[in-house]
Amino acid sequence: MNPTRRPRADGRRNRERLLAEADVMFRERGVGAPLDGVARRAGVAIGTLYGHFPDRRALLGALLRDRNEALFIAGEELTSQPPEAALRRWVGLVVEHAATYQGLAAMLADGADDEASELHASCARMTAISEHLVINAVSAGVARPEVTGADVFALMNAGAWTREHVSAEQADRLVGYVIDGMLEARPES
């Protein structure tokens, strides 16, 4: 009787198939991939896709939900680790995540400002975890005090975007330089 408890089985199946095919298409062609292609591959009409997801961002938000959760759990755990290593690991994890699909880094970067975006909450949380890790690093005297969580969030998106244009190795090396620049009073000195 309660529709939230008993969704129609075909509706659930279609939703799952749409998410699975969107993942395939977005990996191949980026987050701008044609949505009618997603629907076709999922074996449903385009209207069905829009029935489940009002627009591209909603589809993307649903697609990332589980992966975001895993990321946040990992980030929270890093909070109790040695600050420099924790910050480097966190940045690495999010860069990898934000580079999953071409164009994702740009959507995340925009999602931070746009409260209407389905990605907004996760962007805010990434920034909050970044801020936490930065505070740890500043408190430990290993990071410049002017660095913010928003800086780290911007850096992670820039790193992911750079991966779309150069090799992962080169992009990650550049990201490493940024973190080096954010840190001071390194161990060996």
Place this chain on the structure above:
Amino acid sequence: MNPTRRPRADGRRNRERLLAEADVMFRERGVGAPLDGVARRAGVAIGTLYGHFPDRRALLGALLRDRNEALFIAGEELTSQPPEAALRRWVGLVVEHAATYQGLAAMLADGADDEASELHASCARMTAISEHLVINAVSAGVARPEVTGADVFALMNAGAWTREHVSAEQADRLVGYVIDGMLEARPES
């Protein structure tokens, strides 16, 4: 008699107007702005735009030609300046340039690989000047020896892209961290 020496006056005027309106539209809406809007504002039919510029990249390439030349001259001059300041200044100039239109940084990043792109030659030249400045800095012992001109080119694009999503101040500060990370044996140590 020679068509290259005597282009039709209306053709030349249309070309100029198209470039001027493309500049306006691209500044307002980014390099993906509707081309029929450019044509309409220039007072010509869409076919006229395509007659002068076979595609969006060709239009963009023509639009940037003079600015690129100015940039290269400035870059060459920096080549004989103190290496650290020269590198910082060069990166600042190109970041500013590549942030002129939304989406330009992405086209430049792609233009480096794609020989068919009208932007390829200028990307190659930016990389070459970057390489020159990096070699100067490495020779002077102020930059890590593994840094390349391609790294600096990627950094400049990433910096310009970041400016599309955060304030210029924040983006420039992040760019500064990358350069800090690329440099070592700083004066004060």
Place this chain on the structure above:
DNA sequence: ACCTGAACACCGTTCAAGT
């Protein structure tokens, strides 16, 4: 409650017909 697909809008690009 969910699905279908025709319909509309928007825009890139081409090309036959003009001047």
Place this chain on the structure above:
DNA sequence: ACCTGAACACCGTTCAAGT
């Protein structure tokens, strides 16, 4: 030699009609 604009293709999004 250059210009015009209709025509086609592609894709996002909506919605009336079905089940």
